[in-house]
Amino acid sequence: MTVNDDDRQFVAEYVLGTLPAALRLMTRTRISDEPDIADVARMWERRLAPLHELAVPIAPPADLWADIAVSLIPPPIPLTPEEEEEIKKGLPALQDAFAVPNKAEAGDNEPVLAEPLGDMAPGVQARLKKWRWTAILLGVALVGGGSVFAYREWDRYTDLHYFASLQAERSAAVLVRVGVRDGDILVRPFLDPAPAGQTYQLWLVPDGQPARSLGTFSSGFTARSDILRRLGPKGAAKAMLQVTLEPGSGSDVVPTGEVLYSGRLLPE
């Protein structure tokens, strides 16, 4: 098991339910993507699930089962007028081709669900995932006001880990977690691939100072940065993170592209 204590704590709190929305989102992606993290999640689920025995059973709304059942039964496949005409003519092959299934089959016209997406084409999966994340992240943005609460304890906070949701408008697109003690960076983007010949680049913008590159990325990555280590908690409190689209393998010195996403660091 290669999961460090910090991550084990996060996963346990994910299962327990105490993580705020953005951290919960990031942890869920890691459970989905990293088998070792998923193993820890399963372990905590087994440990905590027995508490359900003490929960009070309550009769659900009378119409809920009907509501669920309707969602499980695939609707008939609509036919074009030409197809209906062909069927009226009695072409057996077409009748077979457009037959309405008698029972629900896995994945057939089912409601949009979070998991799994394994039966779909990769392009469809990517689009569905993107929209799913967009929906979830919009929700995160809606509850973002709650993060103001975190500032109350800003000066007294000692754990030295920060979280940022970099977004344009209200749609978050890049989640970043940094530790200013060790300079750790964990980035989870929810973006389309960068255009050919360009790359996304993450920048740290300390208060009143020029931007400094924290690295380029096309997918999630982890890294360590001396820049973050030197920043310290006070610097982190006033710093911004930005994402730009840069030509080639990225810009060496200053951002040259437009800022696509930006956000402040919030203490966890």
Place this chain on the structure above:
Amino acid sequence: MGAVARHGTGTAVTRSERLRPIIADVADRRLDAMERLYQLSSPKLYGLCLRILRRPELAKSALKTAYLKIWKGARTLPADLDPLYWMVCIVRESALETARTNEDAGESWEPFEVEEPAEDPLAEGTHSDQLKRLLACLGTLSEERRRMVLLAFYDGWSREALSVYFDAPMHTVNTWLKRSVAEIDEQLSK
């Protein structure tokens, strides 16, 4: 898995043995099996949802989403996991997602009270060994930290809500949670 039912033949059947073939039929897309599973499990699972969300319309929506995930993921039920544990985890996750992403789903500070508890078709006469072990472990935590863990599990309270409820700074709550997790981890790993 500890939970045992006795049927007419006098044969002891565990809850897991009772649910697993039903879920296998659900995996084969049998709607009658899904309805049976719903009848058996929905009182318990709706109770979990409603306590976290407090609002019936949100709890109903979260439970519906959970059952659709159960339908879709029935083939993925781990062979060594109590099926009810598996469903409990799916339902709590659905309720927590609703709670964290719905601006109308604020925490309720009132105690959760139920005038008329429903009958639980999966209820057993005794608590499972797993629950007893977990409760023994929680019993070693300080009272505040034990309440914190239970409020998080049953009421779905986040760090922020716990901070408000216990009138403690966020970093204190984080420290309490960290210690609680570490101690539970250590004891249950033995």
